[in-house]
Amino acid sequence: MNLKQLSELLGLSQTTVSRALNGYPEVNEATRERVLQAVRETGYRPNKAAQRLATGKAGSLGLVMPTAPGHQSDVHFGEFLAGLGEEAVRHDFHFVIMPADPDDEVAALRRLAISGNVDALFVAYMRGHDPRLPMLKSLSTPFVVHGRSHGTEPDYPYLDIDNEAAFYDAAKLMLQLGHKRFALMNGPEHLDFAIRRKQGLESALAERGLHLNEDCISHTLMTDEQGLVAMEQFLQLPDRPTAILCSSTVLALGAIRAVNQAGLKLGEDISLIAHDDVLPLLKPENFSVPLTTTRSSLRAAGARIAQRLIGTVKQTGSFPEQELWKTELIVRGSTGPAPKP
């Protein structure tokens, strides 16, 4: 059943039926009702590809999903997608997800944009000097970045959390508790949030004349295994750190296993603050020792970005181009006074 058949069935032109369906005012209400009735009876649905072709709008957001045979799937991605979805479902938008090898992201994003399949793009996993930004700016597809790109003029639309402040505050708390020896379990070095969190920690330390030793920084994928390995290494250091900042509750999961295996007590021998993306699976309060965290909901960020993107596409309302969300520092049991030497 297509528009032509439907209009023949009704003895109307395609124009009139199309307008009746799309809410145009120049259609007699009685006619519109007849059309709607026929749609209900026949189950007619407009062909999206044709609509897209005719209007240039498709009601869809595009994103690139990094994937590869060996590539670990990322819980953060799923959670973010849930946030996007929550908002998209309200506006009858859908997603076009292009899976791509992480090394091929620029090209994949470009393909997606130019394909004419999406109205707007969402971009994540930002790096320092991210090569996708110049590319995106040269295109006419609207986009919003989750995160920022260190080293690039911040003149693009983004939503980020204040990673630097988050880790600055976390470090401050540790300092107040008397900790002097810090370690940082961070995400991959090239990622923007990792850069900023490190800066946040370092500037808090610098204020007290302290310095972060290279041995006490790990940059790894955000998996619990990597957390375990990194923590094991920290614990073997001659002058082992007592204050750990950790970029994810996922890393913390492994880190805490290492602490337990070493027979140490979290919140006494070792204090730890993790960044909490509010993953449903890893609630900080559910850890055997509840975790002190810097918190910001990934899902809420997803919903907000969807809102901005859809608003832009539909031209309803205007939004700030740049948003920087503060994180909350939530103190629980995993932080305590520095142990006496």
Place this chain on the structure above:
Amino acid sequence: MNLKQLSELLGLSQTTVSRALNGYPEVNEATRERVLQAVRETGYRPNKAAQRLATGKAGSLGLVMPTAPGHQSDVHFGEFLAGLGEEAVRHDFHFVIMPADPDDEVAALRRLAISGNVDALFVAYMRGHDPRLPMLKSLSTPFVVHGRSHGTEPDYPYLDIDNEAAFYDAAKLMLQLGHKRFALMNGPEHLDFAIRRKQGLESALAERGLHLNEDCISHTLMTDEQGLVAMEQFLQLPDRPTAILCSSTVLALGAIRAVNQAGLKLGEDISLIAHDDVLPLLKPENFSVPLTTTRSSLRAAGARIAQRLIGTVKQTGSFPEQELWKTELIVRGSTGPAPKP
């Protein structure tokens, strides 16, 4: 840059350029090379919507993502998507994801299929007597179901794991270890896998003349919190169970917290076997007491389904309509002999 412009630029007809790009044999190799060169220089990409409209094929798989403001995002979904993606990326397929309220799944799936936006559908979270099956059969869009639907003639294409055998085997192991009092921590009651796993357990018990008490069955969402709650209730039963079968490592996570909090020892006081979907975040070997599991990779299932769907769309090769994968029973530390009374 569109096909018309490109062909004018080259002084060729649209036909020839189109054929050159799509690998048709009736194009002079020299001409094809010229076209390809021009594509490289101009960055031309065909408009997908137009291609879709012209060919009826879009190179996309459709799926419905259950979501709602209060709805917990599901790690299993993300992991499955990763599997689909892994395969899709090889064939330059993408996904169209329609977020939908869980109560609206049938309609959402229908919309997605009829929209003409997808070549094939993937369907999950199967229920007993699933209402989506009759609907799907009435459409002409190819689809593959992950799971099965208890109570429906199995004449539709599916990929499932042998849930019944998995839990039958798990129960057998427990029985051999001398356990007599069983409990089941299952997923939502209406879901197909939950039905079959329960059957598997019950038939193993029946062989020994044992019976599963209603108190000893929980049907909940697969979250760690629900696991905690369910286990707490089991532990308060007057004649508390010693053998727990658990439908997910996520549930097990909470369950084990409850066991620990009760001061009991996993693998001694309580034995537990969980089903392991091979989530990267929850490796059974990383639990403080490594978990005995029935294992089947969700990600592998996703990849396989993508393979089947894409194969069907592209008409390359043929695949079995129905596949039933065996799970592996992997014995680790969480199972031990039944405690002496």
Place this chain on the structure above:
DNA sequence: GGAGGACTTCAAAGCGCTTTGACAAACAAC
């Protein structure tokens, strides 16, 4: 020298929708 083939290329139709510009019909105003 003309028939038959192989090889290339092209103009035009069509996919299903939206939108432009034209046009009846009905009514109001002069």
Place this chain on the structure above:
DNA sequence: GTTGTTTGTCAAAGCGCTTTGAAGTCCTCC
């Protein structure tokens, strides 16, 4: 009775691609 204004409807063009059917060119072979 003409003109002007709404109101509701339509035919046709166009979105960017693929594909059909036709046709031009160049060989080969009798």
